[in-house]
Amino acid sequence: MSEILSNLAQDCHRILSETPGPDGREKIAELLQNLLSDPANVETLVPLTTGERDLLYQDAELGFCILAHNYDSPKTSPPHDHGPSWAIYAQARGETEMRDYDKIEDASAEKAGKVQVSRTYRLNPGVAHVYNEGDLHSPTREGPTSLVRIEGTDMSKVKRFRYELA
Ligand SMILES: [Fe+2]
Structure with missing residues (x-):
């Protein structure tokens, strides 16, 4: 693990232990903005060899995950x-x-x-945004993009509902 990743993981662990709610997440977003404004850190955390979803770190105690994503072509997700x-x-x-x-209307397993x-x-590069529990959003990426994401838990193991435009 790179020193940058190991420091980021430790900082996230400390912040989320001290401030577990939305305020702590905003502090982490600020930290990420500072980190990613330096191209050397971008190269270390999300080299262009990164796949579409690489799990960089999962915290054994708190469960949060640090992920790197690299999309070499347009990539759009539905509202979620x-x-x-x-x-x-x-x-x-x-x-x-x-x-x-x-x-406008709740989702269920059936609908x-x-x-x-x-x-x-x-x-844009160097911008970080927090989505709290229940916040609905959709990213549209018209060209190649790279990002770092931190999730409260490993979402690959969570079943999610679908949403569509009203
Ligand atoms: Fe999302």
Whole structure:
């Protein structure tokens, strides 16, 4: 593990232990913004050899995960939340157009929920954004992009509901 990753993991662990709610996540987003504003750190944390979802670190005690993502072509996701978790998206290369949504109708295992767009904004390199539990969003990436994400728990093991535009 690189020193940068190991320091980031330790800092996240300390911040989330001291300040487990949304305020702690904002502190981590600030930390990521500072880190990723230095291209050397981008190279270390998200080298271009990174896959579409590489798990860099999972905290044994708190469960949060540090992930690196590298997309070499456009990549769009439908509206989604992060189930019982939160997530921080930190742009490292390229540009993401992010949409936030208001929920119009709840989702269930049988039926997609309904949403409407509340806000559209861009994540440029060095910008990090916190999505708390239940926040709905969708990223659109029209070219190659790289990002670092921190999730409250390993979302690859969580079943999520679908949402569609109302
Ligand atoms: Fe997301």
